Amino acid sequence: MKKITLIAGARPNFMKIAPIIHAIKAAQANGKEIAYRLVHTGQHYDKKMSGDFFEQLDIPTPDKNLGAGGGSQSEQTASIMLGFEKELLENPADLVIVVGDVTSTMACAIVAQKLHTKVAHVEGGIRSNDWTMPEEINRLVTDAITNYFFTTSKVANENLIKSGVKQEQIFYVGNTMIDTLMKQRPRFNKPEIWDELQLKEKEYMVMTLHRPANVDQEEQIKSLMDEIIAHSKEVPLIFPVHPRTAKILNSLQISHPRLHMVEPLGYLEFNYLVEKSKAVITDSGGITEETTVMGIPCMTLRDNTERPETITEGTNELLGTDPKAIEPAMKLLFSGNWKTGSIPHLWDGNTATRIVDEILKLKEI
Numbered sequence: 001m002k003k004i005t006l007i008a009g010a011r012p013n014f015m016k017i018a019p020i021i022h023a024i025k026a027a028q029a030n031g032k033e034i035a036y037r038l039v040h041t042g043q044h045y046d047k048k049m050s051g052d053f054f055e056q057l058d059i060p061t062p063d064k065n066l067g068a069g070g071g072s073q074s075e076q077t078a079s080i081m082l083g084f085e086k087e088l089l090e091n092p093a094d095l096v097i098v099v100g101d102v103t104s105t106m107a108c109a110i111v112a113q114k115l116h117t118k119v120a121h122v123e124g125g126i127r128s129n130d131w132t133m134p135e136e137i138n139r140l141v142t143d144a145i146t147n148y149f150f151t152t153s154k155v156a157n158e159n160l161i162k163s164g165v166k167q168e169q170i171f172y173v174g175n176t177m178i179d180t181l182m183k184q185r186p187r188f189n190k191p192e193i194w195d196e197l198q199l200k201e202k203e204y205m206v207m208t209l210h211r212p213a214n215v216d217q218e219e220q221i222k223s224l225m226d227e228i229i230a231h232s233k234e235v236p237l238i239f240p241v242h243p244r245t246a247k248i249l250n251s252l253q254i255s256h257p258r259l260h261m262v263e264p265l266g267y268l269e270f271n272y273l274v275e276k277s278k279a280v281i282t283d284s285g286g287i288t289e290e291t292t293v294m295g296i297p298c299m300t301l302r303d304n305t306e307r308p309e310t311i312t313e314g315t316n317e318l319l320g321t322d323p324k325a326i327e328p329a330m331k332l333l334f335s336g337n338w339k340t341g342s343i344p345h346l347w348d349g350n351t352a353t354r355i356v357d358e359i360l361k362l363k364e365i
Contacts, residue, residue, distance in 0.1 A: 002365055004036045005093040005112075008062070009043035009080070009104025011053070012177070012286055015267065016099040016122060018059045019179035019352035027356050034360060037091055041080045041104040042067040056268055057184065064091075073103060073134060080107040088115055094365040095120055098142060099176070101135040101306075109142045118365055122176060122355065124149030125156030125165075128306040132213075139306070148362070150355050153309045153344060173354040174346030177286060178293055182349035184268060191269035193262055197236060201276045204236040211283045213321060214301055215245045222252050223323040224301060228281060229256045231330040238273060240265045279333055288316040293347060297338040299329050315341035 004024065008014045017038070024036050040062035054061055066083030068076060080103065088096070088111060096112035098105040099122040109119045121142055128136050143149070149165065151157050152175040160170055193199070207228070215221050228237065241249070241261045249261065265273070271290065274280055279297040280287060285307050291298035292314025300318050310316035315338070319325040332338055346354075359365075 001033045001035055002095065002359065003093045004034065004359070005088065005091070005096045006036055006038050007041065007084075007096065007098045007104055007108045008038070009041040009102045010100075011044065011267075013099050013102060013104070014040075014053075014059050015057065015180045016176045017097075018057050019176045019183070020097065020122070020355055021060060022058070023352035023356040026353070027360065032360055034356070037064070037093065038062045039084065039087060039108075040065045041084065041108065042069045043076060043080065043102060043104045044069060053266070056187075056266065057180065068104075076103050077107045080104055081111050084108050084111045085115070088112065088117065093117055095148075095359065095362075097122060099123055101126070101138045101142070103134070103138060106138040106141045109145055113145045118147040119145065120148040120150060120359070121146040122150045123152055123156075125151050125158075125160040125170075126153070126306040127156075127159050128304045130304045136306075147364075148358075150351075150358070152347075153307075155308055171355070171358045172346065173358070174348060174351035175289060175344075176351045176355070177289055178347040179349050179351050181271070181290055181293055184271070185275075187268055188272035188275060189266070189268040190272055191265055193238065193260070194273075197238070197260055199236065199238070199273075199276075202278045204238055204277055205232060206270075206273050206277045206280045207237055207239040208280075208282045208284055208287060209239075209301065210242055210245065211302065214283050215248055218248070218252055220321070220323075221248060222254060224321075224326070225249070225254050225259075227323040227326040229259060231327045232258070233330075233334060234258070235278060236260060238262065238277075240270060279338070288314070289347075291315055292341060293343055295341065297333055299326070299333075309344045313342050313344050315339060 006017050008017045027034050042065050064087055068079035068083050095118050097120045098109050112119045124143055130136055149170045150173050157170055209215055237259045239261045275294050280291050281299045283301045288298050288310040292310045298316040303320050319329055
């Protein structure tokens with residue numbers, strides 16, 4: 001019996017883990033000897049991580065919640081490591097699977113290796129090459145001590161090979177985030193604001209901004225917002241905004257009749273808006289993957305990306321953080337000449353099945 005421990009620390013992690021759980025259950029139903037334990041580190045306390053969230057996305061309630069949220073990055077790392085060490089000693093595993101690039105990813109990988117448990121990293125090998133991002137440090141540390149890499153792109157494979165990883169450790173399987181998107185797409189749910197604001201398909205834009213480089217510098221966020229409002233013609237701008245960012249925007253008195261700052265939305269509601277939008281403006285990585293699959297124009301307000309395939313193949317463009325880049329991008333969008341893009345190889349909804357198939361073949365665990 002192969003015993004797997006799955007780690008999740010934040011909402012996006014659960015969306016990446018959910019398909020793997022479904023694939024393990026399918027393997028069990030076919031008589032395969034594999035079992036899993038789901039551990040939530042509690043890194044992010046999120047009021048939307050309610051029973052509804054798990055029910056909506058068909059995710060089982062975690063077997064263990066370490067409750068390690070809060071504090072500085074170092075305090076959080078230490079708290080997760082202490083909690084997970086106890087958990088893994090009490091419930092030994094043959095393989096610990098970490099996903100993405102949050103603090104929990106790195107912390108649990110370290111604990112597992114110190115307890116001589118093999119580690120698999122889902123989404124291994126992606127790089128922004130920006131060491132000011134805590135996520136990049138998490139990726140580098142995790143990949144330095146990972147045994148098996150499940151990758152989303154050829155670029156990720158190349159990054160790993162360059163860093164000295166052996167070819168036989170790398171499994172190019174696709175993107176589990178897209179497994180979740182494809183499974184849930186028929187169930188996207190119209191949010192209340194659709195009718196409240198009388199939105200029409202392809203006649204509004206969705207915004208998300210959360211990175212400190214954009215939202216913590218008052219002059220920067222004001223310039224970005226001014227440019228977006230000035231060049232988005234008569235189109236409503238729907239901005240699901242974190243309370244902290246809302247406070248900054250309010251203190252700067254950033255408002256406009258077309259700018260609608262709304263509460264953060266659930267997965268099914270947010271993606272309903274994205275799927276029917278004219279375009280998305282964001283500084284998130286995961287959203288660029290989803291817009292690529294849904295064929296929605298995407299403008300990324302960052303100077304780098306760890307998901308270059310969303311640009312080379314998909315519908316995403318990296319505008320950088322200079323507000324002056326917004327006007328030409330908007331002109332291109334409104335002229336109808338935005339690139340159509342294509343869906344990257346293996347982003348087909350079957351990634352988790354490939355991951356579980358490869359795990360079942362591993363002789364070392």
